[in-house]
Amino acid sequence: MIDADKAKREWKIWTWEMIEPGLSSKPFVKEVSHESIANYARSVLNDNPIYFDEVAARNEGEDSVVGAPTMCFTYAPVRRWELFNERGYLSPEQALEPRSTPFAGVEINPQEAPVRPGDVITSTTSIERKWESKSGNKFVGFRIVGHNQNGQKVCDYVYNIIWEYSKERKARTS
Amino acid sequence: MTIKASSISFESINIGDDLPSIQKSETQEDINNYLVLNESEEREIPSMNLHIDEEFADTGIFGGMVNYGVTTCGFMVELLQLAFPLKNIRQATISMRATEPIRADDMIQYTGKVVGKREEGGKNLVDLELVGTNQLSQTVATAKVTIPL
Numbered sequence: 667m668i669d670a671d672k673a674k675r676e677w678k679i680w681t682w683e684m685i686e687p688g689l690s691s692k693p694f695v696k697e698v699s700h701e702s703i704a705n706y707a708r709s710v711l712n713d714n715p716i717y718f719d720e721v722a723a724r725n726e727g728e729d730s731v732v733g734a735p736t737m738c739f740t741y742a743p744v745r746r747w748e749l750f751n752e753r754g755y756l757s758p759e760q761a762l763e764p765r766s767t768p769f770a771g772v773e774i775n776p777q778e779a780p781v782r783p784g785d786v787i788t789s790t791t792s793i794e795r796k797w798e799s800k801s802g803n804k805f806v807g808f809r810i811v812g813h814n815q816n817g818q819k820v821c822d823y824v825y826n827i828i829w830e831y832s833k834e835r836k837a838r839t840s
Numbered sequence: 841m842t843i844k845a846s847s848i849s850f851e852s853i854n855i856g857d858d859l860p861s862i863q864k865s866e867t868q869e870d871i872n873n874y875l876v877l878n879e880s881e882e883r884e885i886p887s888m889n890l891h892i893d894e895e896f897a898d899t900g901i902f903g904g905m906v907n908y909g910v911t912t913c914g915f916m917v918e919l920l921q922l923a924f925p926l927k928n929i930r931q932a933t934i935s936m937r938a939t940e941p942i943r944a945d946d947m948i949q950y951t952g953k954v955v956g957k958r959e960e961g962g963k964n965l966v967d968l969e970l971v972g973t974n975q976l977s978q979t980v981a982t983a984k985v986t987i988p989l
Contacts (some may be wrong), residue, residue: 668884702879708936709877710914711864714921726926728965735929740878743929747887766900769909771937777930831901 667697668751679761680750682796682829685806690792691748696741700783706737711717733781737773738821741781742789742812749808770805771825779818786815794824802832817820843923843954849958850989851965859952859968860922864915868944871907906941912948912981916970919950920985928987936983940974947975953983964989 707717712734715722723731733741747757758765781787789812796806806829812821842858871891888896890906897905913936918927942948949972956967965986972981 670885673885705877705879709874710911710918712914712918714918716860716926728926732926734914734917735932736910736917736925739910739913747883747885752883756885757887759889760883760885764896766896768886768901768906771935772910772913773936774932774934775855780927780930782960794895809934820953828901837962 673756674760674762677754677756679758680753682753682804684755685793685829686793687793689746689749689784690790691752693788693790694743694745694748695786695788698741698781698785698787699739700731703731703733703737703739703781706740706795707734709740710734710736710747728780729732729784730782735777737781738810738812738823739825740815741787742821744808744810744812744825746808746825749793759807766828767785767806767827770828772826773807775822777820777822779816779820780818781813781814785820787812787820789821797830798830799807804829845922845924848989850966852972853954853957853966853989854910855954855957857954859919859954859970861949861951862919862922863947863949866907866911866942866944867903871905871911871944874908874911877925883971886967891977901926902941903938904941904943906943907946909938909981912938912942912972913983915948915950916981916983919970920934920968920987924987924989928989932981932987936970936981936984940978940980942974942980946980948972948980958984 686743716726750757791810794807794809798804807824807826809824814820889977890897952968952970955969958965968985970983974980
């Protein structure tokens with residue numbers, strides 16, 4: 667158990683120079699249920715009955731209700747801060763003077779099997795790459811791979827963030 | 841032609857075909873609900889969140905709160921589902937980019953087009969480009985998708 671207040675005061679913040687492809691987090695385990703599938707669909711404003719109703723799912727050729735392809739972001743979350751916390755460092759958002767490292771995009775690879783209620787998903791997060799754009803913006807890609815209890819790969823995606831802008835971005839004003 | 845999941849086939853698809861379009865708007869409550877509904881893990885060391893922490897978001901690069909980019913990705917996959925069966929979407933590769941921030945109550949129209957059709961490695965593949973456009977006509981998100989049929 668981490669003493670959060672002490673960590674915020676004493677830990678250093680992970681830096682760009684410390685980002686090394688291949689660094690990975692401890693596995694994360696999450697069970698999927700009918701409720702979590704339905705709630706994920708609600709959270710992305712998707713009322714397709716395939717996520718709520720067994721009969722509707724079977725009519726679409728599925729064995730049961732299934733998780734939406736992008737539900738991977740919840741049963742196998744990015745957890746990028748854990749990569750840093752496990753090593754005794756803070757992510758920039760956790761610092762006493764925090765800054766954001768926002769979402770830039772995502773690359774989703776094919777699933778070997780759908781996610782169904784009762785599945786137990788074990789995922790790991792690793793640093794896939796880092797790069798700098800021509801304008802000097804810095805990006806990091808985190809790869810998340812998850813398998814179900816049968817060893818089938820149910821998610822494989824790379825979540826890209828903007829680690830640091832080269833200059834202040836002008837906010838949209840309207 | 842606009843393609844539909846109920847009648848899709850590789851033979852019937854042509855380059856230039858459109859996907860059905862959808863419109864999405866999230867309230868701030870919708871954005872807040874993403875965490876609540878998905879029972880997001882409590883972080884041992886709390887972190888600031890530019891989707892729900894207004895004061896923090898105001899000081900950030902977007903100058904205010906924005907939606908979750910993964911929700912935008914979810915909307916794009918919902919658009920795909922109008923044109924393709926879910927079992928094919930699970931086999932797709934999707935590369936999505938956020939290009940402008942999306943605020944609460946923005947109205948985003950998501951559209952898509954077939955830009956390629958090919959056979960490769962014994963598979964029939966369809967290439968798509970998806971775009972999200974806000975009420976100011978700004979492109980807020982794009983995606984390149986390759987889907988087997």
